[in-house]
Amino acid sequence: MIPPPRILTIAGSDSGGGAGIQADIKTITMLGGYAMSAICALTAQDTTGVHGVLPVDPAMVAAQIDACVDDIGVDAVKIGMLGSPAIAAVVADRVERLAVPVVFDPVMIATSGAALADAATIDAFERLMRAATLTTPNVPELAALGGDAAMRARGVAYIAKGGDADGDEVVDRLVVPGRTERVWTAPRIVTRHTHGTGCTLSSAIATLLARGLALADAVDGARRFVRAALEAAPGFGAGHGPLGHQAVRQDRDPGS
Template sequence: MSRPPRVLVIAGSDSSGGAGIQADIKTITMLGGYAMTAITAVTAQNTRGLQAVETLSPQLVAAQIDACLGDIGADAVKIGMLGSADIAEVVADRLEDLGKPIVFDPVMVATSGHALADAATIAVFGWLMEIATLTTPNVPELAALGGRAALEDADIAFLAKGGDADGPEVTDLLVRPGRPDRMWTAPRIDTPHTHGTGCTLSSAIATLLAQGSTLEEAIEGARAFVRAALDAAPGFGGGSGPMGHQAVRPGWAT
């Protein structure tokens, strides 16, 4: 029996289970990977919003990363919510010479609208984007990072996600230095249960890269998994509900 690909997730915890570390673990597991975590922050939240957040110390985040990489190792890394500029710097320092695929989801605002990164933290994102294999901003995140032109000028590979844009279709655009753009378009799934879509997509991409997929193959597979999880949403909560990771059926990739 072959060993599963090892995926280290550096992100915050979502007490309601829809996003963050919890969504990452579900995604990686469903895709056949082995999930490890370095938790950056603990949140009290549900489908209606964020009630409280406590960021962990940079030293503890670094210790979690060192513990995982120093023993089990990793075939890919996914970075999500970081919580502070000091944590962002520690993460970048630890991963700079890793030599494995890194997917960076530049989380700034929760689905509920609450800010999850301050200006000082966002200022460190440039370092993380430089070392990442792929950065996955949504519409407002891309704008906050300076827009497409700024990332292209910095030779950053990124997937501009279109889920926050208006219209009956969702378009995601892959932009890479020196390579032709690649676009994926699909009908929008009409559902309020979209909590954790960004976390799920980036973790799925990281897992598929860890399995040996090309970047384009990983994005295609991750998009298919997210759409299947949206279709399988259990309908929990009175706000932006969680997706149905655990209910995704065989054949979702076709």
């Protein structure tokens, strides 16, 4: 039996289960990976918003990462909500030493609109973007990072996600230094149940990269996984509800 790829998600916990560590673990599992976690922050969160945030001590974040990497090993890393500049620094210290794919989702604002990163934390993202195989900003995050011009000047690979833009179609652009830009266009799935789409996409990309897919193929498969999960949303909650990760069966595997 071939062991599953080992995926470490470094992110915040969503008590409502729709985003963060919980969405990552569901995604990794449904795509055939083995999920490990280093929790950076606890949130009191549901479909209507984020009601409280408690960052974890940076030393504890580092200890979680070290425990997973030193004993179990790791084939890819997904980074999401970090919680503080100090946490961003210790995460950068760890991932810079790893020779595996790293997908960085620069989480700044929750789907509900709650801020999840202050200015100092955003400044600390620079090291993580340089260490990452791919950075996955949405529309407001890309703007906060300086836009396309600034990202190209950094010389990093990124996917500009278009789900937050207006229009009947969603346009996602994969920009890799030295390569032709890859663009995906698809009809917008009209639903209020979109909580955790960014977390799901980034953890799916990390899992598919660990399985050996090329970057563009991993993005393509991850996008299809997110769309299937959006269509299978269970309808929970009064606000932005969670995706239906559990309904995307492996016999519909987008990585195949």
